[in-house]
Amino acid sequence: MLNIAKIKNGIVIDHIKAGQGLRIFNWLGLGKAPYTVAFVVNAESKRMGRKDIIKIDNEITIDFAILGLIDPNITVNIIENEQITEKIRLKLPERVENILICKNPRCITATERYAPHIFHLVDPEQGLYRCEYCDEQRSTEDFR
Amino acid sequence: MLKGKHLVDPQDLHLDELDQLCRLAEQIQKNQSQYRDLCRGQILATLFFEPSTRTRLSFEAAMLRLGGSCLGFAEPSSSSVAKGESLADTIRTVAAYADMIVMRNPKEGAALLASRYSSVPVVNAGDGGHHHPTQTLTDLLTIRQLRGTTEGLTVGFCGDLRFGRTVHSLTETLARYKNNKMVFISPPELKIPDYIKTGALAKNRIEYRETDRLEAVMGDLDVLYMTRVQRERFFNEEDYVRLKDFYILDNEKLKTAKKDLIILHPLPRVNEIAMEVDADPRAVYFAQAKYGMYVRMALIASLLGVASC
Numbered sequence: 001m002l003n004i005a006k007i008k009n010g011i012v013i014d015h016i017k018a019g020q021g022l023r024i025f026n027w028l029g030l031g032k033a034p035y036t037v038a039f040v041v042n043a044e045s046k047r048m049g050r051k052d053i054i055k056i057d058n059e060i061t062i063d064f065a066i067l068g069l070i071d072p073n074i075t076v077n078i079i080e081n082e083q084i085t086e087k088i089r090l091k092l093p094e095r096v097e098n099i100l101i102c103k104n105p106r107c108i109t110a111t112e113r114y115a116p117h118i119f120h121l122v123d124p125e126q127g128l129y130r131c132e133y134c135d136e137q138r139s140t141e142d143f144r
Numbered sequence: 145m146l147k148g149k150h151l152v153d154p155q156d157l158h159l160d161e162l163d164q165l166c167r168l169a170e171q172i173q174k175n176q177s178q179y180r181d182l183c184r185g186q187i188l189a190t191l192f193f194e195p196s197t198r199t200r201l202s203f204e205a206a207m208l209r210l211g212g213s214c215l216g217f218a219e220p221s222s223s224s225v226a227k228g229e230s231l232a233d234t235i236r237t238v239a240a241y242a243d244m245i246v247m248r249n250p251k252e253g254a255a256l257l258a259s260r261y262s263s264v265p266v267v268n269a270g271d272g273g274h275h276h277p278t279q280t281l282t283d284l285l286t287i288r289q290l291r292g293t294t295e296g297l298t299v300g301f302c303g304d305l306r307f308g309r310t311v312h313s314l315t316e317t318l319a320r321y322k323n324n325k326m327v328f329i330s331p332p333e334l335k336i337p338d339y340i341k342t343g344a345l346a347k348n349r350i351e352y353r354e355t356d357r358l359e360a361v362m363g364d365l366d367v368l369y370m371t372r373v374q375r376e377r378f379f380n381e382e383d384y385v386r387l388k389d390f391y392i393l394d395n396e397k398l399k400t401a402k403k404d405l406i407i408l409h410p411l412p413r414v415n416e417i418a419m420e421v422d423a424d425p426r427a428v429y430f431a432q433a434k435y436g437m438y439v440r441m442a443l444i445a446s447l448l449g450v451a452s453c
Contacts (some may be wrong), residue, residue, distance in 0.1 A: 107252050108252060109253070110253045114230065114232065132253070135277075137338065
């Protein structure tokens, strides 16, 4: 078993589906981080079999809506003085803006570029979202 | 109270507001002279980014009959849009001149976007293949007047159900009334969109079926809503040519229809209803066009806050 030192103050992004960790790592720009980051791939997990984990030894702001879209099963642990002070279970956000992009060429957002792409969650089980303007549906699978 | 509201999607109106508008339209129809100066001094802007005959003329006739005035354009080439102006800027400018904006645009969701930039009520007169709420008001008033109710009906929608905005709006609205059943008759390529099936139909537990054969369901229908296959919605001309005459309603097909069936069509008609059907008393599409003007008078007066029922 690989051991990684505890972090003092920061965030642990746990239960990432194996293989998705690099995407989150890159999205958070952690490759250029001036603080300690541990990125574990294919860690053993009782619940998931294999999982990825990211440990960030710094307090950073994360958009949980985007993180939820990438993988709603992720757990985020907030660490203060080496203790977990908060466990955040992600879920699909009810409304997302400029995260999912409408692909319908007939949608007003295709021509009026300043219009924000707004989607509303219609089916959490299937991860389906509906464009606020044209009602076109998009799946979170398209985003992942 | 409808004063100052936008009408983008038929769902913007509660059932009691739909009822109020229909009742006001009926009062206006019975007693037009009482309403002829109601909108004196008010201006209606009609912005048509896509061709229209009856919707635009119907709105303009409605405003003129209420004593108001109209300005606007009938095609985008005669406006600043041709110079590349954004919809947001066009709307903000026109809202400074007019008391209400009626807009048709080929893009889906255009009216919703416009409403976000307008300080005056915006009415969606058709946004691509998406919605056409004032046609729905017209259809509701027609059904209410000629069938006496908007509940407990079996309504058949036939033709282009994929891009037919009038179908989308009316389906979602009739789904909110009690005990209506729907039959969707279309070729496989032009089926009703999933968002309507998983949305309004599922939410209201509406019993519906889909078929490609009009003859097979004709005898079950209380209302038949025919639609045109719209050339302007196709990116591929070949698909349009293949599908345009898929359904042609004629006297032969009507032989199994109920005696009290009513046949609606948002117009314009091309080939989907043979002219011989016009003489059948069940064909009510021209009466429907007239109801459209009265219900638009009711809508204008209500959104401007000068009349209510």
